[in-house]
Amino acid sequence: MNSHRDFHGETVLRFGPYAFHLNQRLVLRGDQPLRLGGRALDILQVLVEHAGSVVSKAALIAQVWPRSIVEDINLRVHIAALRRAFSDGQNGDCYIVTVPQRGYSFVAPVQLASQPIPxxxxxxxxxxxxxxxxxxxxxxxxxxxxxxxxxxxxxxFMTLVGPCGIGKTTVALRAAELLLQHYRDGVWLVDLAMIDDPAQVVDHLARTLGLDTGAPLEALGSWHALLILDNCEHLQDSCRTLIEALLFSAPCLSLLATSREPLLAPGETLLPLPPLVVPPTSALSSVEECMGYSAVQLFVSRARARQQGFALREQDLKAVREICRRLDGLPLAIELAAAQIDALALVGVRAQLDNCFQLLTQGRRTAVPRHQTLKAALDWSYERLSPQEQTALQRVSVFKTAFTLQAAKGVVSCATLQPASLTLALEGLVLKSLLSQETANGISRYRFLNTTRSYALEKLEASGALRTFEMRYAGHIDHARSSDRQMAL
Structure with missing residues (x-):
């Protein structure tokens, strides 16, 4: 049976040990229903109706998501779910196969049921x-x-780690959307940014999930669910304790945390979130090539949402690349910059990069306060640093390029920030994703994101100490150059 295009509402299709009730949108194995979501059932119906033929990805997306713009990964995730549902410990590809460069095909024989199936x-x-x-x-x-x-x-248990504005929450929520059909008891977001008291973590979890606050961990013992613990960094110890308890008492729970730093709980799998990819200068001769890079894709997408008819032209490529590069490929910063396109035009957005915190103040009204502007996101991180970490972050912002620990000690150490304390502070800033650390040729160096350095410089200027440490930095540079000249002689 190669096509079922003229099915009526009571049609029941059989393939292998399964019966697909089209009217009830239900797949049975014997008398047991398979747990399949609505989109997966839509995809299955299209494939079964064209059993034995190849259905392209574009055709599937057009039929299943006729009024939405979706990514290919949506389709791949649901295809994988169907294969798992039909695997029974065997090979799910015996029903749905991928035809490279073409699409998918339902390859099992399909028959109309001769009698109604209860x-x-x-x-x-x-x-x-x-x-x-x-x-x-x-x-x-x-x-x-x-x-x-x-x-x-x-x-x-996995933790997404990265600096503020990198999109940890966005990625966690997207994965959660795609996993909705996998968990019997659902997918739940627990936003820990809403509390500051470590003693409230368990109660906040219980309130979010609608559990008895008297014994929430016991109530979760039989749950098959995904919990997203969002913004854990300021409650690290309490979150670690909670996670350990949940993993022990609720064996069917999955946990996805987002944090600026690892939580260091047993069983943690870290997934660092990189910036979006900025095109190299070699890509600037082609709009099509530049649009292959995710930072440019995001900027253009958001610019089109703000300015009807916005189109990327070849003469714009250098400016767009510079904007994305100066904003470190941070999704939040790129979105906020693109939001200014109607007011400033592309040339104006680029010109304002040196004053990026005034540029990036057009907030996203639908976002929580800490995500509405880049400054708000950095404020959220900065306010949770120790006093010594705050001081160190301000002072090392005078370095215009990557710097060593020895250079930092020479420039910013003083009576209030001794070398040993500075070392610990820099290590803390790396853990909290406010500095990165890289090693080349056996030498370890610290590096700022451009946006973070601009923020720290503003803080240093507000403290009244900017001129002092700029002069110390200039003295360090002069001394380094003098040493290089002497070594060259």
């Missing part, structure tokens, strides 16, 4: 969740989202 009394419940509605596509994160979707059900 339905079970209960049908599967729709997954439960408290995820916010996503208003825009997620750009440039297919690989990391795919890793999360693939690994979370088996790894159980």
């Amino acid at each position: 339905l079970p009394i209960e049908t599967p419940c729709q997954p439960r969740h408290n995820l916010p509605a996503r208003l825009t596509p997620v750009t440039g994160r297919d690989a990391v989202v795919g890793n999360l979707v693939r690994l979370l059900p088996s790894r159980r």
Whole structure:
């Protein structure tokens, strides 16, 4: 049976040990329903209706998401879910195969059921969740989202780490959307940015999940669910304790945390989130080539949302690349810069880069306060540093390029920030994703993101000490150059 295009509402299709009730949108194996989401069922119906033929990815997306713009990963995730559902410990490809460069094909024989098949009394419940509605596509994160979707059900506890504005929450929520059908008891976001008291962590979890605050961990013992613990960095110890308890008492829970730094809990799998990719200068001769880089894709997407008819032209490529590079490929910064396109035009956005915190103040009204502007995001991080870490962050911002620990000690150490204390402070700033550390030729150096350095310089200027440490930095540079000249003689 190669085509079922003229099915009526009561049609029941059989393939292998399965029966697909089209009217009830239900797949049974014997009398047991398979847990399949609505999109997966839509995809299955299209493939079964064209059994034996190849259906292209574009055709599947057009039929299943007719009024939405979606990424290929949506389709791949649901195809994988169908294969898992039909695997039974065997090979799910015996039903759905991938035809390289063409699409997918349902290859099992399909027959119309000759007699009605009794339905079970209960049908599967729709997954439960408290995820916010996503208003825009997620750009440039297919690989990391795919890793999360693939690994979370088996790894159980993963932490997305990276600096503020890198998009940790966005990526976590996207993965959660794609995993909705996998968890019987749903997917739940627990936003820990809403509390500051470590003693409130368990109660906040219970309130979010609607559990009895008297014994929430016991209530979760039988749950098969994914919990997203968002913004854990300021409650690291309490989060680590909670995670350890949940992993022990609720063996079917999966946990996805977001944090500026590792939580260091047993069983943690770290997934660092990189910036979006900025095109090299060699790509500037082609609009098509530049649009292959995720930072440019995001900028253009958001610019089009603000300015009807915006189109990237070859003469714009240098300016767009410079904007994305100076903003470190940070999604939040790029989105906020693109939001200014209607007011400043592309040339104006580029011209304002040296004053990036005034440029990036057009907030996203639908975001939580700490994500509405880049400054708010950095304020959130800065306010949770120790006093010594705050002082160190301000002072090392006078370095215009990567610097060694020895150079930092020579420039910024003083009576209030001794060398040993500075070392610990810099290590803390690396852990909290406010500095990065790189090693080349056996020499370790610290490096700022451009946006973070600009923020720290503003703080240093507000403290009244900018001129002092600029002069100390200039003296360090002069001394280094003098030493180089003497070595050359």
